[in-house]
Amino acid sequence: MAKNTRQAKPRLLLMGQRRSGKSSITSVVFHKMEPQETLFLESTTRIQKDIMNSFMDFQVWDFPGQLDYFDSTFDTTQIFADIGALIWVIDAQDEYSDSLARLTTTIINLQNTFPHINVEVFVHKTDSLNEDFRSDIFQDVVQRVGDDLNDAGYINPNVSYHLTSIYDSSIFEALSSVIQKLIPELDVLQNLLDTLINNSGMTKAYLFDILSKIYVASDTRPVDSDIYEICANYIDLTVDFTDLYNYPRDDPKSLGEQMEEVESSMTFEDGKMVYLKEMNKHLCLVTVIQNKEAKDKKGLIDYNVHIFQDALKAVFERAWEKTGGEVTGEGQSSARPEQNSLET
Template sequence: MSSFNENEEEDDNFFNNDEYVKPKILLFGLRRSGKSSIQKVVFHKMSPNETLFLESTNKIVKEDINNSSFVQFEIWDFPGQIDFFDPTFDSELIFGDCGALVFVIDAQDDYLEALSKLNQTVTKAYKVNPRIKFEVFIHKVDGVSDDFKIESQRDIHQRATDDLQDAGLDIHLSFHLTSIYDHSIFEAFSKVVQKLISQLPTLENLLNILITNSGIEKAFLFDVVSKIYIATDSAPVDMQTYELCCDMIDVVIDLSDIYGVSAEERANQEQTAFDNLSSSLIKLNNSTILYLKEVNKFLALVCILREENFTRQGVIDYNFLIFRESIGRVFELRSKKLKSNNDDLSEDYNYQQPSSVTDSV
C-alpha cells in the first residue's frame, strides 16, 4: 500500500451551505428489533458488540446527524410500543415532511406481530404523505444460512405486500437483508440515502462517463464519515467489492488522523483528518488496484480497476479533475435551487407572486 499527498486547490463551500435541507428519516420497529443499534453503528462508529448494552428506546429520540459529514439527516427513533391512536400522536408533524421511513424487523424472532405493526405504520404514514420512501430492514441475519435469509425475505415480502393489497393500498416497499456485524447495514442505508438525493441520476451519469473513459471497472462516491456511498455507476454492486472500499476508507482515515493532522489542530479540532491532501493507492495480490481520490473533505471517489489499466494514471487523474469540477457544478446548482425555493416560500408568505427558477445539469 502507498499513500501520497497532492497540492490541489479547491473550494468546499458548495458542500457546506446554510440552504441545505436535511432529510428526515424515521426508524420504526418492535422493541429490541435493533433500531438504535443500527443508528449507533452506522452514524456513531459504535462497535457492534457495544450495542448489546444499549437500553430499549422508551420515547421518541430525535437526533441531527451532522458530524462534519456531507450526509446529514434528522433521524427520529421511535419506541416499539408507539401507539398511533394516541391523541398526542401528531401524524402530520411526524410524517408530513418525512423523506424515508425505515421499519426494522428481527428476522430471528417471530415476525407476525412485526408485520402487523409494519402494516399499521405504512398505512398511517402513506395517508399523510404518499411521497415517503418505505424501506424494510430484515435485520439480524448474521449467523444464519443463506437459505434462511432467502426464505425469510420471501415470506416477509409476500405477507407485507398481501396485507397492503388487502387494505386496497398500492404501496411499494423495498426490502434489505441487514446485520450490524458486516457491511450489509451500510449498503442498505446507502440505498435509502440515494433515494433522497434528487441529483442521483446526474451523479450516476458522471460516474459512468468517468469509468468508461478511464478503464475503471467500478466507482463509488463515498461519504467518508459514515461510509455510505451516495452514488455509484450503473454496474451492479458486489458486496465484497463494497467491503474492500469501506476497509480502504478506514485505513486512509486512520493514517490521516495519525500523520495528516498536527497535535495542536487535533486538540483544537480545527481540521478534519480527511482533507484535500488525502489520497491513496492500494495494490492487491490479484492484480486489482483500489484508488481513492479526495473530492472534498466530505466525499471521496473510490475506484476499482485492473493493474494493466493503471498504466494510464495521467489520463485517470485528468478525468478525475474534470469529474470533480462537474460534481462541484451539480451541487452549486443544487444550492441555488434550494435558495430559490426558500425565496419562493418567503414571497408566498408575503402574498407575492413567486418567481420560477429552474436549474438543469
C-alpha cells in the same frame, strides 16, 4: 423531493418492535461503534434524535418500539410531514407477526395522509441464518405485507425490502439505497461515474459519504459486495488516519479555503488497484481497477478524476463552500463544465 423538504433537513425515522436492532443500526453506521459492542446497548425508552452534518444534512430519529405514533396524543404532522423515509426494522430471529401487523397498519395510515413517504423494510439480524432460511423469511415478510396491503385496497404501495445485518456490509448498502432516493441529482451523478469508469478502465466506482461510509451514488454496473467492502475498508485505512493531522470533518461551519484533498492508491499482488480521492470534506471517490497496467496509467486516472471532481462541484455544490453560513444540505444543479473532457 420538494425544495422545502430538502431545506428542512430530511428525516429518517427508524421504527419497529423493541429490541429489533434500531439503536444498534444508528450506533454502528453513524457513530462508528463496533457491532459486538451494541450487545450492551439499553432498550430505547424515548425518541432519540441525531443530526448528521454531512454531504446532505439529515436527521435520524430512533423511535421506541412501544409507542403508538398514530395515537391522538401525538402530532402526526410534526412526526411525518418532513421525513424522507420511514425505515421499519424487523428482527428476523424473533417472532415477527406483531411487527408485521404494526407495519401494515402504519403503511395504511401513511397512505391516507402522507402517501409520498418511502417505506423501507429492513429484515434485520440475518447474519446467523443460513442462506435458505434467510431467503424464506425474506419472502415470507414480503408476501404477508403485500397480501395485507392488497386486502386493504393498496396495490403496489411505495415499499422496499432489504436483508440487513450490522456484522457485514448489508446495513451500509441498504442505507445507501435509502439515501440515494433522497438525492435529486442521482441520475446525473450516476452518468458522471459511468463516464469516469468507461474512460479510465475502472471496474466499479463509489461516491462515499466519508463519515458514515454510505455511498451516495455509484456507476450503473451491478454492486459487488466484495468490491464494496474493499472500498469501505480503504476509507478506514486512509481517511481515518489522515484525520489525525487534517481538518475536522464534523465541524458544521465553513472552514474557508480547504486543505489539499486526501489522495491515495494501493496496488495488490494480483495487480488490482484501489484508488481514493476526496472530493470535498464530506465526499470521497473510491474505485477499484482490476487491471495489472493500472499503476502505469495513474496519470490518466488522476486527470480524469480531477475532471470528475470539477463536474461534481458544479452539479452538487455545497452551501458551506458558497456562504460560510449554516449548512442547509441544499443541492444545486447546473450543466457539466465544457472546457475539459475525460481522456481515454
